[in-house]
Amino acid sequence: MLLLESRKTVQEARSRNPEETDGPGEFDRPATDSAHLVVDGGREPPADGPLSVTVAGDKSVSHRALLAALLPGAPPVLSVRNANAGGAVRALLPALGALGLRVDADGDTLVVRRPVAPVPQRTRGHPAITSWPEDVPYLETGGSSAAARLLIGILAGTGTRAVVDGDDVLRHRPMEWLVEPLRELGADLEYLAEPGRLPVYVRGPVCRTRTVELSVGSAQARSGVLLALAAADLPATVRHSVRSRDHTERMLTAFGGRLSEAPGETRWAGGPCTIPSVIDVPADPSLAAYPVAAHLMWGGTHALRVPNVCLNPTRLGFFEVLRRAGADIAYEDRQVTGSGEPCGTVVARGGLNGIDSVRVDEPAVLHSLLDEVPLLAVVAARLPGTSWIGCAEELRFKETDRLDTTARMATAFGASVEPAPDGLTVVGGAALRAGPVPAFEDHRIAMAAGTLAMCLPGRTTVWGGACHRTSFPDFAEVQRAIGARIAEEEVSDDRGDD
Numbered sequence: 327m328l329l330l331e332s333r334k335t336v337q338e339a340r341s342r343n344p345e346e347t348d349g350p351g352e353f354d355r356p357a358t359d360s361a362h363l364v365v366d367g368g369r370e371p372p373a374d375g376p377l378s379v380t381v382a383g384d385k386s387v388s389h390r391a392l393l394a395a396l397l398p399g400a401p402p403v404l405s406v407r408n409a410n411a412g413g414a415v416r417a418l419l420p421a422l423g424a425l426g427l428r429v430d431a432d433g434d435t436l437v438v439r440r441p442v443a444p445v446p447q448r449t450r451g452h453p454a455i456t457s458w459p460e461d462v463p464y465l466e467t468g469g470s471s472a473a474a475r476l477l478i479g480i481l482a483g484t485g486t487r488a489v490v491d492g493d494d495v496l497r498h499r500p501m502e503w504l505v506e507p508l509r510e511l512g513a514d515l516e517y518l519a520e521p522g523r524l525p526v527y528v529r530g531p532v533c534r535t536r537t538v539e540l541s542v543g544s545a546q547a548r549s550g551v552l553l554a555l556a557a558a559d560l561p562a563t564v565r566h567s568v569r570s571r572d573h574t575e576r577m578l579t580a581f582g583g584r585l586s587e588a589p590g591e592t593r594w595a596g597g598p599c600t601i602p603s604v605i606d607v608p609a610d611p612s613l614a615a616y617p618v619a620a621h622l623m624w625g626g627t628h629a630l631r632v633p634n635v636c637l638n639p640t641r642l643g644f645f646e647v648l649r650r651a652g653a654d655i656a657y658e659d660r661q662v663t664g665s666g667e668p669c670g671t672v673v674a675r676g677g678l679n680g681i682d683s684v685r686v687d688e689p690a691v692l693h694s695l696l697d698e699v700p701l702l703a704v705v706a707a708r709l710p711g712t713s714w715i716g717c718a719e720e721l722r723f724k725e726t727d728r729l730d731t732t733a734r735m736a737t738a739f740g741a742s743v744e745p746a747p748d749g750l751t752v753v754g755g756a757a758l759r760a761g762p763v764p765a766f767e768d769h770r771i772a773m774a775a776g777t778l779a780m781c782l783p784g785r786t787t788v789w790g791g792a793c794h795r796t797s798f799p800d801f802a803e804v805q806r807a808i809g810a811r812i813a814e815e816e817v818s819d820d821r822g823d824d
């Protein structure tokens with residue numbers, strides 16, 4: 327409960343006072359420095375197909391591939407091809423720099439070289455900290471919790487002393503999901519300010535062979551522990567309630583690590599790992615979901631193809647839930663990358679006709695579409711029936727409380743979306759209207775809003791919508807390629823309450 331209260335405080339800090347808008351409903355206009363997205367929607371989908379669009383590399387695989395450079399035995403030069411270039415992945419680079427790794431971009435490839443002279447990061451002031459640990463690297467990962475949690479895991483495996491921190495929003499997100507199991511494994515970790523929160527001081531490595539139990543389904547927490555075990559080459563078992571995205575397991579196995587899996591648990595049974603000098607990142611299915619959703623909501627009859635998408639089953643929930651409900655979505659040209667990830671082309675045809683509603687009520691399904699929940703909610707708002715997206719309580723701990731912000735964004739369009747403690751009820755059939763809508767500086771909310779707006783007649787302004795750059799820098803270009811009219815508009819000071 328306390329946690330929820332502190333999340334609310336962050337969200338309130340991002341919002342201005344409620345005020346009347348000239349569009350549907352009322353919302354708290356977010357205080358944001360990001361440009362707005364202006365979408366002129368509702369026109370007929372382009373008649374001439376088929377269409378093919380490519381989307382950026384997978385964010386989760388990019389984070390793990392870059393961090394592989396910190397594992398024992400990593401090559402002096404590691405190239406991560408087709409890396410995601412969004413803010414969340416770039417947030418990791420200064421921290422790598424402070425650890426003595428240099429990362430250069432060469433087109434879509436990030437090249438990590440080591441060792442080089444560390445480039446220290448500037449400490450971000452914290453109201454509760456007057457003096458910081460001396461002579462240890464300070465590593466700050468902006469707003470990316472995947473970067474912070476996975477980094478804590480690797481450092482707790484290699485026994486590298488360092489302080490891991492994040493921006494003001496990340497400092498409110500739970501770190502105990504990972505820190506407590508690492509402590510049970512013997513790691514010496516200290517919260518420098520509030521219990522359970524960043525900044526976290528990593529002082530000593532994992533060293534006890536035992537079984538630890540994760541309290542949540544978070545893949546970042548499970549991956550952080552597994553990376554610690556792999557880095558320390560410490561045999562131990564991680565018990566989990568849901569097998570959320572398994573990129574770490576696949577990557578470590580592809581490197582030659584011995585992982586054994588049984589229902590509800592993963593065991594690191596020993597290394598060593600051989601880390602290749604090139605890792606290929608497939609395209610991100612959570613990003614492919616936006617053009618696919620727009621195409622389905624538009625009802626384009628021709629095929630839309632998105633090639634080279636990661637087809638890891640722990641990531642395909644958005645497509646699978648719609649497919650099971652009757653949408654025409656197929657996977658073609660399957661192959662497997664060197665990091666153990668299956669990939670191929672996602673093909674979507676036709677529209678949503680004949681689909682009544684969607685239902686998510688299994689934790690594994692929810693986790694396989696975790697970041698796509700805001701998008702699934704707006705798609706559900708276009709269906710006639712009542713949809714339920716459940717088992718989603720962890721969404722309250724993202725960069726915003728995403729159950730709340732999804733409902734508020736969708737309501738601004740006139741949709742009927744009600745948050746429950748663990749999910750969203752979407753009552754379909756409501757008349758949806760273009761107009762100004764909030765994004766709360768949350769990329770997933772912004773992109774879901776921008777995608778729904780493509781299908782609604784009239785102009786929608788997604789406030790601060792350019793925050794899509796966190797995960798999908800060319801979101802607008804990709805949506806334009808399938809026929810959207812989307813532009814960015816710089817923030818002007820016309821909000822009246824400054």
Ligand SMILES: O=C(O)C1=C[C@@H](OP(=O)(O)O)[C@@H](O)[C@H](O)C1
Pocket residue numbers: 385386387389472543544545546547549570571696697720
């Ligand atoms: O492991 C990862 O890279 C991620 C796991 C997910 O979070 P959880 O840790 O809550 O599963 C997801 O929301 C995030 O975008 C990336």
Ligand SMILES: C=C(OP(=O)(O)O)C(=O)O
Pocket residue numbers: 385414469470471472473697724725770797
């Ligand atoms: C929640 C997300 O990432 P993270 O947890 O790493 O901030 C996301 O990309 O939607």
